[in-house]
Amino acid sequence: MITPQKQAFRHEPHKGIDGDCTRTCVAMLLGRPRDDVPHEHGTNTPEDYTAWKDRIAREFGVRFITIPLPEQDGWEIEHYCEWALGRGQGMPFMMGGESRNGTNHSVVIDSDGRLIDPAIDSSGIIGPCTDGMFWFEWIVAPVDRGDQ
Secondary structure (H helix, E strand, O other), X not given: OOOOOOOOOOOEHHHOEOOOHHHHHHHHHHOOXXXXXXXXXXXXXXXXXXXXXXXXXXXXXXXXXXXXXXXXXXXXXXXXXXXXXXXXXXXOEEEEEEOOOOOEXXXXXXXXXXXXXXXXXXXXXXXXXXXXXXXXXXXXXXXXXXXX
């Protein structure tokens, strides 16, 4: 069961503030308080985000599985959630897309397909990110295969 949490910082780049919806989603998926997950990746570049995820993976002993999906004709947000739940065999995941505020945003979809929005104003996901993709990320523990 995912415990909902709200972000501490709303994304306001005109004020020099990077929102922390993604770290809040990661915390929810890890079952940790939001402030246990560092907020430093910002929204600057894909390289910054990858470096941040690598740090999280090392600190918490997990891996991220990431699948981008371009916008599909005729699909509503629910279709994307159903698609991702099938790919992840019902595991909760983080979904990235555009919020009602016009910024890239992250939410959690639980194993029952419910959207859990960390946004202070519950802005949700209404379309793809600015790169034209919806982003789906699962956090999994590595499988120990012994000496194989």
